[in-house]
Amino acid sequence: MIDLALFLFIMALLALGTRRPFLWVLTYIYIDILTPQRIGWSITPALPLSLIAFCAAFAGWLAVDSKRDMRVGVRQGLMVLLLAYAFLTTGWADFPEDAAHKWGWVWKALVFAIFLPFTLTTRLRIEAAALVMVLTAGAIIINGGLKTALGGGGYASLYLFVNDNSGIYESSTLSTVAIAIIPLILWFTRHGTVFLPDWRVKLFGYALVFACLLIPVGTEARTGLVCIAVLALVMLRDAKRRLMVLMAGGVLGLAALPFLPQTFYDRMETITGHQQDMSASTRVAVWNWTLDYVEANPWGGGFDAYRGNKFTYELPVEEEAGETTTIVTREEVTDEARAYHSAYFEVLGEQGWFGLTVWLLLHGLGLVQMEVLRRRWRMKAALDTGDGDAAAVTDGWQAPLASALQYGQIVYLVGSLFVGIAYQPFVLLFLALQIGLWNYCKTRESAARETDRRARRARLRTKVAQTAAAPS
Structure with a gap:
């Protein structure tokens, strides 16, 4: 039922876009964020919804929208x-x-x-x-x-x-x-x-x-x-x-x-004690590895270059030794292919x-x-x-x-x-x-500056005309 509801909702948006093409832009934003093709299990995953909305948004803009105020920032x-x-x-x-x-x-x-x-x-x-x-x-x-x-x-x-x-x-x-x-x-x-x-x-x-x-x-x-x-x-x-x-x-x-x-x-x-958290310690180790990597590859290694990392770091481990005594030992951890x-x-x-x-x-x-x-x-x-x-x-x-x-x-x-x-x-x-x-x-x-310039020019022309018409 959810799959069908999502499909019908997207189809309705695409249909409405034939009257208001900007709706296709909004449809793509909706699909891009929610990713309904991952929520559904039959209809929505079977159709390239993102590509359809992507192409429709561009086509609608090219065909209908005015390009007069278009700016490239x-x-x-x-x-x-x-x-x-x-x-x-x-x-x-x-x-x-x-x-x-x-x-x-x-x-x-x-x-x-x-x-x-x-x-x-x-x-x-x-x-x-x-x-x-x-x-x-x-x-x-x-x-x-x-x-x-x-x-x-x-x-x-x-x-x-x-x-x-x-x-x-x-x-x-x-x-x-x-x-x-x-x-x-x-x-x-x-x-x-x-x-x-x-x-x-x-x-x-x-x-x-x-x-x-x-x-x-x-x-x-x-x-x-x-x-x-x-x-x-x-x-x-x-x-x-x-x-x-x-x-x-x-x-x-x-x-x-x-x-x-x-x-x-x-x-x-673990925010303040990252040395004792494996996840946080791994991040620091990955960041150090990345700095070493770009020193040898200053132009970058392309997407997912992190898959080549491998490093060993020490992680403090607390062990209870009695009711009031805690022994801290260091354990070596080896990790590889860790994300940034x-x-x-x-x-x-x-x-x-x-x-x-x-x-x-x-x-x-x-x-x-x-x-x-x-x-x-x-x-x-x-x-x-x-x-x-x-x-x-x-x-x-x-x-x-x-x-x-x-x-x-x-x-x-x-x-x-x-x-x-x-x-x-x-x-x-x-x-x-x-x-x-x-x-x-x-x-x-x-537009406001142009309006002001035109108003000033009009006032100036009026003033010149009045001066010329005045008796000498």
Whole structure:
């Protein structure tokens, strides 16, 4: 029944797209995040749904959309450069078959992220894309939040729509995404127009935020706890009474402690004592191996180059010797073919220093651009200049959206220190949303400046005519 419902829902979206081709873009976003072909077992896996929506989105844009306001941003250029270089490194990859498999989904994610900003030419489209991203990820998050609240969960055992701990369904990845979209959810409770922010929207939004906060508990992912702390810090920037917010957050945190399972405490303790945790110790060992690897291979080893690693490290082991005595011994552990467990080291090992530089520029420019929009459009809203796009200015939605996208990106950049999600499709869609907002605001600013120039010229012509007509 679920398989049939998913299939009919996607077919309905594709059919509606014949009247509104932008719906095909939203359909691809939905499929790319939820991956219904992994949820179903007969109809949806048998059809190339992702490819159908991918082609339909491009065809609809080429055939119908106006190209008048199309802008090619610097960050889109960086994505193209990263795409081209990833293609080159795939050609000389240490493990050609594995690299080709990863390239098979990375290029699609990058190409669509490059393309998506071209379609985000209005506020409605920007909001619709963000809404589909939030609600699609929210479907997974609500599922996980309910299971956590009902006593389910556990590290690598919080099963969601699929019994597969990979992609966005991987514990640490889902925890990072769940916390990163919280600012975007809160934006919809204040500035949304698709669903006006009445009490029902606010109630659903706050409930979804609560579900997002439950995901790190249900997955017992240490990354999620770090992301919560980072989000709390960055959101203090917009708080009017920061001390009160800090105190309220502390009280809520303490009130939640009795309801957390003991396994969660045990898992979180390893954040400060990583030397005694095999998973954390392995990550450090892999990072050291990656630094040694790029010293010999500065241009990278292609996708999945980590499969060539092999290392031995010492892990402290505590043994009870009596009631009050604990003996700590060191045990040698040999491991190989361990993943990077960090987006930064993932790009470094696979695309070398050049790829890492491009990737960091892509994200660094995003933070800068969102900060520029945040300050500029907040000032426009305050001044209410009426510069040709009065409705857009007085509504004041651009600056809060830029802040939400910036905060979400900061959460991702911190969380990705410990998770290999450099090319995660959801994150690339998030970046595309930033680029779309930047291009939209730049277009509106250009139009406003052109309107001002025409108004000044008209006033000047009127003044000249009046001067010429005046009696001497």
